[in-house]
Amino acid sequence: KAGVTQTPRYLIKTRGQQVTLSCSPISGHRSVSWYQQTPGQGLQFLFEYFSETQRNKGNFPGRFSGRQFSNSRSEMNVSTLELGDSALYLCASFRAEKTDTQYFGPGTRLTVL
Amino acid sequence: QKEVEQDPGPLSVPEGAIVSLNCTYSNSAFQYFMWYRQYSRKGPELLMYTYSSGNKEDGRFTAQVDKSSKYISLFIRDSQPSDSATYLCAMSGERSYIPTFGRGTSLIVHP
Numbered sequence: 001k002a003g004v005t006q007t008p009r010y011l012i013k014t015r016g017q018q019v020t021l022s023c024s025p026i027s028g029h030r031s032v033s034w035y036q037q038t039p040g041q042g043l044q045f046l047f048e049y050f051s052e053t054q055r056n057k058g059n060f061p062g063r064f065s066g067r068q069f070s071n072s073r074s075e076m077n078v079s080t081l082e083l084g085d086s087a088l089y090l091c092a093s094f095r096a097e098k099t100d101t102q103y104f105g106p107g108t109r110l111t112v113l
Numbered sequence: 114q115k116e117v118e119q120d121p122g123p124l125s126v127p128e129g130a131i132v133s134l135n136c137t138y139s140n141s142a143f144q145y146f147m148w149y150r151q152y153s154r155k156g157p158e159l160l161m162y163t164y165s166s167g168n169k170e171d172g173r174f175t176a177q178v179d180k181s182s183k184y185i186s187l188f189i190r191d192s193q194p195s196d197s198a199t200y201l202c203a204m205s206g207e208r209s210y211i212p213t214f215g216r217g218t219s220l221i222v223h224p
Contacts, residue, residue, distance in 0.1 A: 004156070042214055042215065042216035043217075045211055045212075056209075090157070103158075107155075
């Protein structure tokens with residue numbers, strides 16, 4: 001079974017630009033979560049989608065948004081990039097009823113210059 | 114105070130040593146406890162999952178949860194250089210299944 005895939009793997013942007021990251025969950029998984037990982041803050045929860053609906057949201061500004069499509073693929077968008085948005089963005093998919101089987105993708109490394 | 118505290122290390126041990134990794138937490142509502150391993154440039158992978166208190170063993174790995182002390186541990190026996198990675202603890206409750214992660218402990222096992 002293919003794992004969680006994320007594209008692109010690496011991205012370099014400049015302040016003020018916007019970026020869109022993509023995540024394809026494991027086949028059959030209907031929930032997708034997004035996390036930001038930085039050395040200073042660790043893994044921080046951004047939001048979670050199930051059946052195209054945002055079910056949970058972390059404590060991030062409105063510049064961070066996401067969506068999920070009918071095939072469970074998800075995208076997250078960051079507008080008006082700031083230097084502090086440089087991080088590894090991780091996507092995880094899991095069966096809706098159990099979080100013990102949460103599987104992470106390899107992440108997208110975003111660098112904001 | 115963060116909800117989940119984890120010493121970032123690095124923890125350096127010789128091959129074959131028993132490794133003890135720990136996390137403390139403050140939220141008594143946490144019921145599910147997980148350990149993830151993250152290699153450099155990879156996403157975290159689930160190692161162990163425990164519900165409530167007690168021990169769970171899987172090969173060279175043992176997870177322990179002490180809810181009375183709000184303290185969880187991961188033990189690695191006969192550590193190998195391939196165990197060198199960052200280990201993250203995570204926990205969630207009955208109401209909110211979104212896990213809260215520790216910042217991770219960097220483990221280095223040298224030959």
